[in-house]
Amino acid sequence: MKAKKRKRFRILGKILFVLYIGFLLYFLIFSDWYGRTGEMREYHYNLVLFQEINRFWYHRDRLGWIAYANLFGNVLIFVPFGFFMPMASRYRSLFLTLFYSFGLSFLVEAFQFVSRVGSFDVDDLLLNMIGGVLGYIIFVICNTIRRWHDANRERKRAGARKGKR
Numbered sequence: 157m158k159a160k161k162r163k164r165f166r167i168l169g170k171i172l173f174v175l176y177i178g179f180l181l182y183f184l185i186f187s188d189w190y191g192r193t194g195e196m197r198e199y200h201y202n203l204v205l206f207q208e209i210n211r212f213w214y215h216r217d218r219l220g221w222i223a224y225a226n227l228f229g230n231v232l233i234f235v236p237f238g239f240f241m242p243m244a245s246r247y248r249s250l251f252l253t254l255f256y257s258f259g260l261s262f263l264v265e266a267f268q269f270v271s272r273v274g275s276f277d278v279d280d281l282l283l284n285m286i287g288g289v290l291g292y293i294i295f296v297i298c299n300t301i302r303r304w305h306d307a308n309r310e311r312k313r314a315g316a317r318k319g320k321r
Contacts, residue, residue: 173240180233184268202275227283230287235288237291238253258281261280
């Protein structure tokens, strides 16, 4: 990919990343749909890994779609983060994506705890990190396909130029 095209690609990634972060913060902190309408009277938190995941999975028949929305929603909401972060950055690695997914998720969880809007849950941290890593894997696959496509296009152009001589 040429430098000018790469720069446009990175700018697009930064714009999409900023829009996604705005959506994420609104959805996780202020969204009425997700039950963020008011302050809770007492703190709620979970510091035991897999406690809430097991509870939602065990009671999924009674809870219905809410159990799936919690479990898969926490993963899916961070998939775009894992995809757009390496797209917007020069530094691309699985470790950085995992680190930043944890960092952003921790900030959101801590804000929910302190503001009493939502609850602090270590299971959400785990599920959010899994979503970030899945997004990164999707980015790597898409980037590999794009590079393969660009290389094939260049080979065809080189072959066409060679044939004109």
